[in-house]
Amino acid sequence: MIGVFDSGLGGLSVLSAISRALPDADLVYLADTAHLPYGARSDGFIRARVLAIGRHLAAWGCSTVVVACNTATAAAVGALRSEHPGIPVVGVEPGIKPAAASTRSGRIAVLATESTAQSAGLARLIRDHAGCATVHVVACPGWATHIERLDLDDPELAAEVAAKVLPLLDAGVDRLVLGCTHYSFLAPLLEPLIAGRAELVDVAEAVARQVERLRTGSEQREGRLALMATARPQCLDAALPTLGLAWLSARSSGPAQLAEV
Numbered sequence: 001m002i003g004v005f006d007s008g009l010g011g012l013s014v015l016s017a018i019s020r021a022l023p024d025a026d027l028v029y030l031a032d033t034a035h036l037p038y039g040a041r042s043d044g045f046i047r048a049r050v051l052a053i054g055r056h057l058a059a060w061g062c063s064t065v066v067v068a069c070n071t072a073t074a075a076a077v078g079a080l081r082s083e084h085p086g087i088p089v090v091g092v093e094p095g096i097k098p099a100a101a102s103t104r105s106g107r108i109a110v111l112a113t114e115s116t117a118q119s120a121g122l123a124r125l126i127r128d129h130a131g132c133a134t135v136h137v138v139a140c141p142g143w144a145t146h147i148e149r150l151d152l153d154d155p156e157l158a159a160e161v162a163a164k165v166l167p168l169l170d171a172g173v174d175r176l177v178l179g180c181t182h183y184s185f186l187a188p189l190l191e192p193l194i195a196g197r198a199e200l201v202d203v204a205e206a207v208a209r210q211v212e213r214l215r216t217g218s219e220q221r222e223g224r225l226a227l228m229a230t231a232r233p234q235c236l237d238a239a240l241p242t243l244g245l246a247w248l249s250a251r252s253s254g255p256a257q258l259a260e261v
């Protein structure tokens, strides 16, 4: 069984890529909705949540764990790996490397939570992989919360997104890295805004390929999906159609359950 988790709905973008890449894998998705957003929390708080969820998923029998959250990866993937040396742990980091490799203008931007924007992990990625590219790091407080509310058509959100992104385009940015798994669901808003000037960089499919590489041979493969949330599990079921993921419900073994983690 492959365990995938995030603070809330964002990791569903990664789950859907894994689900498409591995149609026979048994998957469990846990949304830590009682504690979101992670992006405004301290590293210590996020680490405690990641370790608690890791123990919960290990107890469920997960043989691989995917931290489907850039913020949690930056704050705690090392601690999670140390606590479970026998379980492959896949994290999600902003796609600085593919953005820097493909930019023509030499200017890229990463949109991220406040926590990720300030993290040592992002600074390291930029140092190691941005090469000569200029990297604009842009914190986007509140965006994940908008997505949790599913108010994706809210004109206020559209105005906020435009206010962050248009100055980047005017500065010559031609690659926009989605440095938070929630922001994949903003693609319908972002794509028309950047059309002809820049491209989005999302690592969800690369993460799915990494999960495929690390997969152990021993696990059961019945293509089932269990959904869990630490608060309001019914919101997880309700969100799937709005996020264009109704097809995932067909794979799910029943309504989302409350997880006491």
Ligand code: DGL
Residues within 6 Å of the ligand: 006, 007, 008, 010, 011, 036, 037, 038, 039, 040, 068, 069, 070, 071, 072, 113, 116, 144, 179, 180, 181, 182
């Ligand atoms: N989805 C998360 C990420 O990739 C965090 C969003 C939040 O809870 O602030 O960073």
